[in-house]
Amino acid sequence: MKIGIVCYPTFGGSGVVATELGMALAENGHQIHFITYRRPARLATFHKNIFFHEVNAAEYPLFEYSPYDTALASKLVDVVLFEKLDLLHVHYAIPHASVAFLAKSILKTKGIELPVVTTLHGTDITLVGNDPSFAPVVEFSINSSDGVTAVSNQLRQQTMESFDIHNDIQVIYNFIDFSRFRKTDKNHFKMAIAPEGEKIMTHVSNFRKVKRVEDVIAVFQKVRKEVPSKLILVGDGPERRAMESLCREMNLCDDIRFLGKQDAVEEILAIADLFIIPSENESFGLAALEAMACEVPVISSNAGGLPEVNLQGETGYLADVGDVDTMAKRAISILTNEQEHNRLKAGAYQQALKFHIDNILPQYERFYASVFKKVKTEELIA
Numbered sequence: 001m002k003i004g005i006v007c008y009p010t011f012g013g014s015g016v017v018a019t020e021l022g023m024a025l026a027e028n029g030h031q032i033h034f035i036t037y038r039r040p041a042r043l044a045t046f047h048k049n050i051f052f053h054e055v056n057a058a059e060y061p062l063f064e065y066s067p068y069d070t071a072l073a074s075k076l077v078d079v080v081l082f083e084k085l086d087l088l089h090v091h092y093a094i095p096h097a098s099v100a101f102l103a104k105s106i107l108k109t110k111g112i113e114l115p116v117v118t119t120l121h122g123t124d125i126t127l128v129g130n131d132p133s134f135a136p137v138v139e140f141s142i143n144s145s146d147g148v149t150a151v152s153n154q155l156r157q158q159t160m161e162s163f164d165i166h167n168d169i170q171v172i173y174n175f176i177d178f179s180r181f182r183k184t185d186k187n188h189f190k191m192a193i194a195p196e197g198e199k200i201m202t203h204v205s206n207f208r209k210v211k212r213v214e215d216v217i218a219v220f221q222k223v224r225k226e227v228p229s230k231l232i233l234v235g236d237g238p239e240r241r242a243m244e245s246l247c248r249e250m251n252l253c254d255d256i257r258f259l260g261k262q263d264a265v266e267e268i269l270a271i272a273d274l275f276i277i278p279s280e281n282e283s284f285g286l287a288a289l290e291a292m293a294c295e296v297p298v299i300s301s302n303a304g305g306l307p308e309v310n311l312q313g314e315t316g317y318l319a320d321v322g323d324v325d326t327m328a329k330r331a332i333s334i335l336t337n338e339q340e341h342n343r344l345k346a347g348a349y350q351q352a353l354k355f356h357i358d359n360i361l362p363q364y365e366r367f368y369a370s371v372f373k374k375v376k377t378e379e380l381i382a
Contacts, residue, residue, distance in 0.1 A: 122283025
């Protein structure tokens with residue numbers, strides 16, 4: 001199939017999943033067209049089946065902000081017409097699903113019925129979607145899509161409870177590419193971070209408030225009193241400066257490394273002894289799954305879809321949001337008990353295997369085929 005993929009080209013979960021899904025589809029022989037305002041962060045190599053179409057939103061004195069939605073809709077129409085796409089897969093309800101509906105409507109006037117699949121990733125429902133300014137558009141966009149997927153059962157349930165949804169929502173989990181995320185020998189790197197054999201805790205996020213990075217630091221402070229350890233913080237975002245200040249106030253700077261955004265996050269996970277993700281809400285927890293694929297146990301909150309990924313006592317431990325005492329107690333237990341650590345490492349890896357891209361990709365391909373068939377059948381009947 002010729003598939004158009006619309007996503008945010010960032011290091012966030014939705015952009016990562018959309019990009020890696022496109023790359024996997026291209027490897028399977030599909031022709032993939034990424035349509036967004038910047039080349040996706042993880043789209044780093046050339047592939048004969050991958051094409052990138054940049055959206056340029058021109059500045060006009062009449063508008064206070066660039067009319068990106070309009071520019072994206074026009075670009076979608078142009079790419080569909082010129083490249084003869086079979087299907088459009090948009091990631092995130094706002095603005096991509098609503099823009100896709102506009103593009104679909106324009107194409108219909110030209111005699112083209114374009115199937116549109118929308119994938120819900122989380123904050124488009126839990127944060128943006130619950131804003132009264134956007135809720136009607138989110139609801140309409142979901143109901144107007146030809147096929148809808150969500151990345152966890154919890155997100156599907158929350159969407160159905162938050163909006164008047166008439167469309168079916170199929171759960172297709174996020175996935176792991178084990179050719180990239182796996183345990184590798186990076187002892188030279190580990191020695192540079194922890195020269196005295198300290199334990200290494202790791203956190204990866206976009207440093208938004210919902211990620212509760214302050215809890216990561218609070219847990220680390222408690223762990224450090226009991227276990228010689230280092231903390232690696234990967235990512236960047238609005239809370240980073242405040243977190244750097246917090247580390248200084250707590251006199252932890254010597255043992256905490258802020259590494260910013262990293263393309264090769266798997267090399268950092270390869271040296272980690274424990275991964276911590278205490279988020280207020282996570283629709284899935286892709287960062288945790290990537291750690292688990294690298295055989296790293298996880299300490300997480302029990303929010304959102306995290307319990308579907310991190311299994312209590314099997315891959316790590318869960319605690320209530322904000323319960324840093326329990327998280328620290330569990331972390332200390334893991335880091336001081338080699339037998340438990342090894343058991344959880346093995347469990348994390350086995351759980352991650354369930355999300356192997358080879359298991360998830362066929363689900364998307366079958367879903368695309370069913371949506372395409374449904375739309376084309378409806379077109380023939382009409």
